Amino acid sequence: MPTSRPNILWISTHDINPHLGCYTGIWPGAEQASTPRLDALAADGLLFEQAFAAAPVCGPSRSAIITGCFPPAIGTMHMRTRATPPPEVRLLPEYFRAAGYWTGNTAFTDFQVDVPEPMYDELGDHTHWRLRDDPEQPFFMAFHSLITHESQIYLSDEEFAARTPDAQRVQKADVPPYHPDTEVYRTSWRRYLELISQMDHWVGTILDQLEEDGLADNTIVVFWSDHGLGMPRGKRWATELGFREPLIVRWPERIAPGSTYAEPVALMDLAPTMLAMCGLDVPGHMHGEVILGPDGRVQGRSEYVVSARDRMGEAEDTSRSIRDRRFRYTRHLHPDRSPMGHTEYPDNLWTWKELRRLFAQEAQQQLAFGEPPSILTDLQRSIVAASKRAPEELYDVRNDPHEEHNLAGLPGYADVQERLDSALDTWLAEVGDLGTRPERDLLARWRPDGRRPRAAEPEVDNRDGLVALTGTTDGSTIGWTTDPPTADRRRWQLYTAPFTPSAPIWVKTWRLGHEPSADVPIAAPAR
Known part of the structure; x- marks a missing residue:
C-alpha cells in the first residue's frame, strides 16, 4: 500500500444525470448509455x-464543490x-498548494468568484500533471470537459458528427414521461446519450495516461457532473432531474472494488472529503461533510442533502429542496411564477422552443375551439x-423516480412533509440563506x-533578507513571483x-x- 500522500485527479463533465451504464437499475434510462470506461x-x-x-x-454548483x-x-x-x-x-486548491501539492486545472473555472492567481501552478487547456517540475510531487489536477454541455445537443448534424467521432451511436432513445415524445425530443435524447458516450471515451484517455505514468495506484480518481441534463425540467x-448526479471514486488498495453507497451525499462534500x-485538516466553516476518510472508508454523514435554485440569468426565482434516502421535499418561495420563466439563452434551444410551441398549440385548442387540452400530459x-x-412539492423518489405524483398536502404523508420541512428550516437557520434577501442589497x-x-x-x-508577509485584508491570500x-x-x-x-x-494580495492589490517590489538580498 502506498505510504506517500496520494494524488488527486478530478474528472468532471457538464449537464448530465447518472445516465451511465454502471447506474443501471439505480437511475431510470441509465442502461441506454454506452460508458465502458466509467x-x-x-x-x-x-x-x-x-x-x-x-x-x-x-456556476453555483461548482462554487459549492470548490x-x-x-x-x-x-x-x-x-x-x-x-x-x-x-x-x-477559500478555494480548495489553495489548501492543497499550501500543503506542498502541485495544483492544475484546465481552463474552466466557473466558480462565481474570480480565481486568485496563486491558486494553481498551471491553469489552462494545456494543463496536465506531466507539467510538474518534480515528478515525485503529489498533485491535485482537475480536468473539466464541455463535451456533454447542453449546447452540444443543439449543433447542426455536421457539427455534431464532427464533435462525436468516438461515440457509440444510438438508434433510438426512450423519451421519459416528463418530455413529449416528438421528433425534437427523440433527437435530443439520442444526442444526449451519444455525447455521454463521447465523454466516456475522453475519460478513458485520461485514465490511460495515468496508467502509462505509473500513477494509478497512488491517485484518488473522482468523476462527477455538476447538475442535471440540459433540457426542460433538468x-x-x-x-430530482436538476440535482441528481453521478459520483464515482477510485482509490486502489483503500476502496474495495465494486463498492456502492446508497445514502444521500452532496457534491459539496467533495472539498472536505478530499x-x-x-490527511489534511478540514476547515470548520465548510458546510460539506467528510464522506471518506484517510483509510478510504465511508464516514457516516447526516441523513439530508439540501439544494437550492435561485436567479437564473434574468429569471428571478427562489426554491429550496431537501432530500433524504427516499423523499424529496421542495419549497417554492414564489409559487406565482412560471417554473419555465423566460431566460434568453435556453429559450433559444430547440427543446425549450418545442415545449413552448406545444403549450401554445394547446392554448389555441382550448381557447379558440373550446376543446380540453390534449397535446401535453399534465x-x-x-x-x-x-x-x-404548487408552493410545496413532495415526491417518493424511490417509487416515483420521475416525480409524477406530488404528495404534498396528502394526509398519509403529513409526517414526512413535516419532518422534511423542519429539517430544511433547521439547515437554513444554521448555515444562513442570503437568497431570501434582495440581490441589490447584497451588491x-x-x-x-x-x-x-x-x-x-x-x-x-x-530582516536580513528573510521576507515575512502579512495580509491586512481579512481573508486575503498572498502570492509572490x-x-x-x-x-x-x-x-x-x-x-x-x-x-x-x-x-x-x-508580492501581491x-x-x-x-x-x-498593487504589486509590491522586494529587492534581492545583498550578497
Whole structure:
C-alpha cells in the first residue's frame, strides 16, 4: 500500500444525470448509455447511488464543490454573479498548494468568484500533471470537459458528427414521461446519450495516461457532473432531474472494488472529503461533510442533502429542496411564477422552443375551439405552466423516480412533509440563506461605492533578507513571483511562510470578491 500522500485527479463533465451504464437499475434510462470506461472505473472503486448538486446550474454548483460551502450561505447562488464570500471561505486548491501539492486545472473555472492567481501552478487547456517540475510531487489536477454541455445537443448534424467521432451511436432513445415524445425530443435524447458516450471515451484517455505514468495506484480518481441534463425540467429546475448526479471514486488498495453507497451525499462534500482523504485538516466553516476518510472508508454523514435554485440569468426565482434516502421535499418561495420563466439563452434551444410551441398549440385548442387540452400530459404541462404552481412539492423518489405524483398536502404523508420541512428550516437557520434577501442589497454591501473594493497591499517585514508577509485584508491570500509586471506571463507562488528570495520578487494580495492589490517590489538580498 502506498505510504506517500496520494494524488488527486478530478474528472468532471457538464449537464448530465447518472445516465451511465454502471447506474443501471439505480437511475431510470441509465442502461441506454454506452460508458465502458466509467463502468470500469466504478467496478474498480466506489459508486455513490444518490449524489446531489447544491444547485441545478453550473456556476453555483461548482462554487459549492470548490469551496465546500452552500451557495446561498456565501452569496454564490445567483447565476451569473461575482460574489464576495465571507473571509474564511477559500478555494480548495489553495489548501492543497499550501500543503506542498502541485495544483492544475484546465481552463474552466466557473466558480462565481474570480480565481486568485496563486491558486494553481498551471491553469489552462494545456494543463496536465506531466507539467510538474518534480515528478515525485503529489498533485491535485482537475480536468473539466464541455463535451456533454447542453449546447452540444443543439449543433447542426455536421457539427455534431464532427464533435462525436468516438461515440457509440444510438438508434433510438426512450423519451421519459416528463418530455413529449416528438421528433425534437427523440433527437435530443439520442444526442444526449451519444455525447455521454463521447465523454466516456475522453475519460478513458485520461485514465490511460495515468496508467502509462505509473500513477494509478497512488491517485484518488473522482468523476462527477455538476447538475442535471440540459433540457426542460433538468438544468435550472429544483427537481430530482436538476440535482441528481453521478459520483464515482477510485482509490486502489483503500476502496474495495465494486463498492456502492446508497445514502444521500452532496457534491459539496467533495472539498472536505478530499482534504480528509489526504490527511489534511478540514476547515470548520465548510458546510460539506467528510464522506471518506484517510483509510478510504465511508464516514457516516447526516441523513439530508439540501439544494437550492435561485436567479437564473434574468429569471428571478427562489426554491429550496431537501432530500433524504427516499423523499424529496421542495419549497417554492414564489409559487406565482412560471417554473419555465423566460431566460434568453435556453429559450433559444430547440427543446425549450418545442415545449413552448406545444403549450401554445394547446392554448389555441382550448381557447379558440373550446376543446380540453390534449397535446401535453399534465406532467409535461406543469413544466411550462404560464403561472402558478404548487408552493410545496413532495415526491417518493424511490417509487416515483420521475416525480409524477406530488404528495404534498396528502394526509398519509403529513409526517414526512413535516419532518422534511423542519429539517430544511433547521439547515437554513444554521448555515444562513442570503437568497431570501434582495440581490441589490447584497451588491450594495459587497460594493458600497458601486465598485469592488481593492485588497490592501501585504505588509512586508524584510530582516536580513528573510521576507515575512502579512495580509491586512481579512481573508486575503498572498502570492509572490520573480516575473516582473512587464512579463507576458507571470507565475505566482503561494506564500505560506517566511523565506529568503534569491532574486528580486513582487508580492501581491488577493481576496475573493475584491480587486487584487498593487504589486509590491522586494529587492534581492545583498550578497
